[in-house]
Amino acid sequence: MTSPPSSPSHKASLSQILTHKLTPKNYVYWKTQIVPYLKGQRFYGHVDSSNPCPFYATKVDAWHEKDAPIMSIIISSLSDDAMPLAVGRDTSKEIWDALHAAFSSTSTTRILSLNVALQNLVQKPKETITQFLHRAKALSDELSAAGKPLPTEDSNIHIFRALCPKFESVVSAAMDRREPISYTELHGLLLSREYLIASRQAVSDPTVDAAANIAQPSRSPPSHPYGRGSSTGRGRGRGGRGAPTGPSGFGHSNAYAHSPCTIYGWTNHQAPMCYYRNKPPGQPTPPAFPPTH
Known part of the structure; x- marks a missing residue:
């Protein structure tokens, strides 16, 4: 017959089997985990009174030697809140009964x-x-x-x-x-x-989000200080002072990428709206590319 594993291997196995330490709120789940383990190690008799401490003095020491690892197993599975119940107990049975009385109240x-x-x-x-x-x-x-x-x-x-x-x-x-x-x-x-409801919502939600994005187009700051509708108010034409930027103004640097200004080649306006079309004397020539902001 093979001898049961030593106490260090008990602890190593216990740390893998008992995923939850005992708290005042999980006694049922804790007991569900630890009872099969104790039975598998042939230790359960020490806590259910089927293997009590013998009366013969010559056997008492051997019994306590076997009971000590069981005490260690139970104590190592306790949380800080449950630990005080094990203090001062001499056997695994005493600890077991104290935990049962505290967390399995029938009041x-x-x-x-x-x-x-x-x-x-x-x-x-x-x-x-x-x-x-x-x-x-x-x-x-x-x-x-x-x-x-x-x-x-x-x-x-x-x-x-x-x-x-x-x-x-x-x-x-x-x-x-x-x-x-x-x-x-x-x-x-x-x-x-629940899965069916979540699947239907996953199909419908992206459509709603896309509609919201279309209804609220993003705005970008003006790309040219002299553009129509720029925030500086220096633009001329229909944009007017302080008019908002948009596809018809200079606020979007690529609004006319397919038909840029034929005078300077910029893509944020067309030739009829070009500020420099009738450049007054002394006015500096604009750069080759519109300034970025």
């Missing part, structure tokens, strides 16, 4: 608060269906851990009431069934509906 107040939370459950506007269902299931799981499991049909009713209106078709189909729909199947149906 009337605890059970009442969980039921109220389910009744007030509402899917948030930007919450995905997976996030919402996990939140709903966490409340049901906590009730089960407290000894008050919720029937499937009751759990479904809370979920149906809390879903956004866009999932109404799925809710109607599920309620028409003879047998209550399972959590897994409901999750799959709602996930498919």
Whole structure:
């Protein structure tokens, strides 16, 4: 028979298996992860009383030697909030019972608060269906851990009431069934509906954005200080003082790229609108290319 691995390999495996440390809010999920691990290592008997500490003094030391790695495994899986519950405990069983008593309360107040939370459950506007269902299931799981499991049909009713209106078709189909729909199947149906809605929005949204861009063309600063409609107000002609730039003015340096000015070759105006067409005496000759800004 092969001997169980040593405690260092236990810790290495545990860090890969236990992805969540125990907090006051995830006891059910933490226990779901750690119990199979302890059973697989044949350690679970130390925490469920099936392998208690022996009465014979000659066997006590050997038992504690085996129990020490189990204590280490449990302690290493605790968050800072849960760590105080392990302080001062001498065996893994004592730590296990302390955690169970603290985080698996069966008090009337605890059970009442969980039921109220389910009744007030509402899917948030930007919450995905997976996030919402996990939140709903966490409340049901906590009730089960407290000894008050919720029937499937009751759990479904809370979920149906809390879903956004866009999932109404799925809710109607599920309620028409003879047998209550399972959590897994409901999750799959709602996930498919969510994907379909998102696909339709992905098709329609780009069209809306493009229309908005067309309705609001971008504006660029004037490319020539003497152009018609420039912000300096020095332009002549229809642009007038302070008129906005546009395809008919000099504000766009390539507005007439296909038919540039035949006098100077600029592409932001044509010859009939050229400021230098009747250049007065003493006026400097413009540069070969329009200035850029």
